Amino acid sequence: MRKRRTRGARRSYGPLVAAATAALFATLVTPAGARPAAVAPTAQPGPAVPDAGRESRPLYSYADAVRESVWVDTGLDGDGDGRPDRVAVDIVRPREAAATGRRVPVIMDASPYYACCGRGNEGQKKTYDADGRPVQLPLFYDNFFVPRGYAFAAVDLAGTGRSDGCDDVGGRSDVQSAKAVVDWLNGRARGYTTRTGTTPARAAGWSTGDVGMIGKSWDGTIANGVAATGVEGLRTIVPIGAISSWYDYFHSQGAPLYYASPSWLSEYVNSPEAMARCGAVQDRIAAGTPYSGDRTPAWTERDHVKDAGKVRASVFVVHGQQDLNVRANQFGQWWDALGAHGVERKIWLSQTGHVDPFDFRRADWVRTLHRWFDHYLLGYDNGIDREPVADIERAPDRWTTDRQWPPRTTATSTLRPAPGAAAGPGVLGRAPAAPGSTATLTDDPGLGELDWAARIDAATPEKAGFVTRPLARDLRISGSSTVTVTATPTTATAHLSAVLVDLGPDTIRDYGATGEGITTLDTRTCWGASTPGDSACFKETAARTADVGFTIVSRGWADLGTWADPGRERPLTPGTAYTLTLRLAAADHVVPAGHRLALIVGGTDKDLLDPPSTTPTLTLDLARTWARLPLVGGAGAFARATSGPAPAVPSPPAAAPSLSGAVPPAAVAGPRLPGPGAGR
Numbered sequence: 001m002r003k004r005r006t007r008g009a010r011r012s013y014g015p016l017v018a019a020a021t022a023a024l025f026a027t028l029v030t031p032a033g034a035r036p037a038a039v040a041p042t043a044q045p046g047p048a049v050p051d052a053g054r055e056s057r058p059l060y061s062y063a064d065a066v067r068e069s070v071w072v073d074t075g076l077d078g079d080g081d082g083r084p085d086r087v088a089v090d091i092v093r094p095r096e097a098a099a100t101g102r103r104v105p106v107i108m109d110a111s112p113y114y115a116c117c118g119r120g121n122e123g124q125k126k127t128y129d130a131d132g133r134p135v136q137l138p139l140f141y142d143n144f145f146v147p148r149g150y151a152f153a154a155v156d157l158a159g160t161g162r163s164d165g166c167d168d169v170g171g172r173s174d175v176q177s178a179k180a181v182v183d184w185l186n187g188r189a190r191g192y193t194t195r196t197g198t199t200p201a202r203a204a205g206w207s208t209g210d211v212g213m214i215g216k217s218w219d220g221t222i223a224n225g226v227a228a229t230g231v232e233g234l235r236t237i238v239p240i241g242a243i244s245s246w247y248d249y250f251h252s253q254g255a256p257l258y259y260a261s262p263s264w265l266s267e268y269v270n271s272p273e274a275m276a277r278c279g280a281v282q283d284r285i286a287a288g289t290p291y292s293g294d295r296t297p298a299w300t301e302r303d304h305v306k307d308a309g310k311v312r313a314s315v316f317v318v319h320g321q322q323d324l325n326v327r328a329n330q331f332g333q334w335w336d337a338l339g340a341h342g343v344e345r346k347i348w349l350s351q352t353g354h355v356d357p358f359d360f361r362r363a364d365w366v367r368t369l370h371r372w373f374d375h376y377l378l379g380y381d382n383g384i385d386r387e388p389v390a391d392i393e394r395a396p397d398r399w400t401t402d403r404q405w406p407p408r409t410t411a412t413s414t415l416r417p418a419p420g421a422a423a424g425p426g427v428l429g430r431a432p433a434a435p436g437s438t439a440t441l442t443d444d445p446g447l448g449e450l451d452w453a454a455r456i457d458a459a460t461p462e463k464a465g466f467v468t469r470p471l472a473r474d475l476r477i478s479g480s481s482t483v484t485v486t487a488t489p490t491t492a493t494a495h496l497s498a499v500l501v502d503l504g505p506d507t508i509r510d511y512g513a514t515g516e517g518i519t520t521l522d523t524r525t526c527w528g529a530s531t532p533g534d535s536a537c538f539k540e541t542a543a544r545t546a547d548v549g550f551t552i553v554s555r556g557w558a559d560l561g562t563w564a565d566p567g568r569e570r571p572l573t574p575g576t577a578y579t580l581t582l583r584l585a586a587a588d589h590v591v592p593a594g595h596r597l598a599l600i601v602g603g604t605d606k607d608l609l610d611p612p613s614t615t616p617t618l619t620l621d622l623a624r625t626w627a628r629l630p631l632v633g634g635a636g637a638f639a640r641a642t643s644g645p646a647p648a649v650p651s652p653p654a655a656a657p658s659l660s661g662a663v664p665p666a667a668v669a670g671p672r673l674p675g676p677g678a679g680r
Helices: 095-099 141-148 172-185 218-227 262-269 272-277 279-288 297-301 305-310 329-340 362-378 449-454 634-641
Strands: 034-036 066-073 086-093 104-111 134-136 151-156 207-216 234-240 314-320 345-350 390-395 398-402 410-418 426-429 438-442 463-467 475-479 482-489 495-509 518-526 537-543 545-559 578-583 587-591 596-602 617-621 626-632
Touching: 066 134, 066 172, 086 095, 086 134, 086 141, 086 172, 104 141, 104 172, 104 218, 104 362, 141 151, 141 362, 151 172, 172 207, 172 218, 207 218, 207 362, 218 234, 234 362, 262 279, 279 297, 305 329, 314 329, 314 362, 329 345, 390 495, 390 587, 410 463, 410 634, 426 596, 438 463, 438 596, 449 495, 449 545, 449 596, 475 634, 482 495, 482 596, 495 578, 495 587, 495 626, 545 578, 545 587, 626 634
Parallel strands: 034 518, 104 151, 104 207, 207 234, 234 314, 314 345, 345 390, 426 463
Antiparallel strands: 066 086, 086 151, 390 398, 410 426, 410 626, 438 617, 463 596, 475 587, 475 626, 482 578, 482 617, 482 626, 495 545, 495 596, 518 537
């Protein structure tokens, strides 16, 4: 991997503020029952000095920070009113730095959610005083980083909040909304002090032009999109549970994941004013993103993976491996594409669903993010770029690290399904099935991966399952798998699902329950400085766990009609065999000794995939079906794991596994949108 040169600590703090000013430094307003976080101390009276250039300190007053709004010209006219759209940027920055002529870097979160829905586990929205100046900006970023010498900018995407234009759901307007702000911070775009006025606003006097973008879900997707433009001045991005290709959010290899289109999301986040003027934009989005799953120019416009070669920023990816909203294939394809182009990367993978690391690993997250921004935006040589690249959650709150991800010893290994010796599942191993071996399944849209796994040892018509023997050693899967299937349908349409399952008892985060693996508590901890209108104290969380009898490791879905052209569905000829390779989501999972690894092939995956127009029966040609798995240690590791005696393991719980009795959080009625709890 080509590693980009790390910028050294080339900036000084400039003159330290006077002792009289130090008395005004960030004052923590702590609600009843809250306590300051041990790793995020607030400033104390008296001069504070940076620690040999290794960590920024809270030198500046949050209470006295400059709070202002700027409207930046995007250069687009998305709403067709004859005037360039302006996007609203709410900024909090250190007043003392500006007074001494010290310029500061900017942390930016560009979002469509600030007005409609709120951000974070507590659904915070922006608030303003009577003069329209920002009072509360959601999340902890401004509270924590402004006292440490950063500015924070919260951008309303076009069509949302106080911005002009129309939201186009990941298209040119969405990306340009944030890119224009990066340009403005570097003196390349125009900004104004009001939405309609002509008085210019300039950042040259206080901004270094160095920007770090961060955000979860749609916000992180915007960070990916802006980075993929190669814009100068964007030094790093931190996409959390983010989309890398909008096509792959709504479809999986031609199969619709939801009965919805991006125009529905646009309607959800647009401001009331935008709703009145953006009907034509929504119509264009709907026309350009068909439910059929065919790839179109509109989908290509919303694909950031193809532009990974333009990325100049470092990238810190965070994703839940059980995220069934922004599914794990989104980070996997982005990670691989960035690596192919030598982009400097770091990754955290949790056991949660769609959850922010602030809510599943708070203290470590704030500490790591602080060091990350210090390094890439302030130039501190604090060593974070030389630390392990990957942090992986192996069990609730138990993490391991890897110097490289996937590990250097990972190799793709081919496993093959074959008939079993008796009724029940077939065999998964290295030996190919005999020519003519088959397995048959009939699509049942009322059943899904949890049902299939729970019935793995029974011969049931809705799935074809194949299992290894109990493992003698641990077997680690790390990276993206594929499953190639040769299937003969009985109807003109068919959907396929492929699922890897760890069969054996475990305790995992209950990603299917409310909170998607976390429980929100009543106690609070404080992360930075507060004002009466913007508290830095947030509700604590704890892992919500479940004892399970199996764990879904990875999944993938496809429309068999895309067998010849991944960009266009074709009608199938009943009785004809078709070969298709399903791309499974990236994963990192250790199948423990004593457990079995299963491959399950099914039709519609209930609640995770929209069903086809028919109910086909599919006959699998097992001699022409196989899985290619990224195994740490390669084929040799699989051979060792499947030879020798296996240890005894406890009996699995009688109850069904994760999501038992509950609907998986991503339902076919449409994409999940921000609401109460961690899922936003």
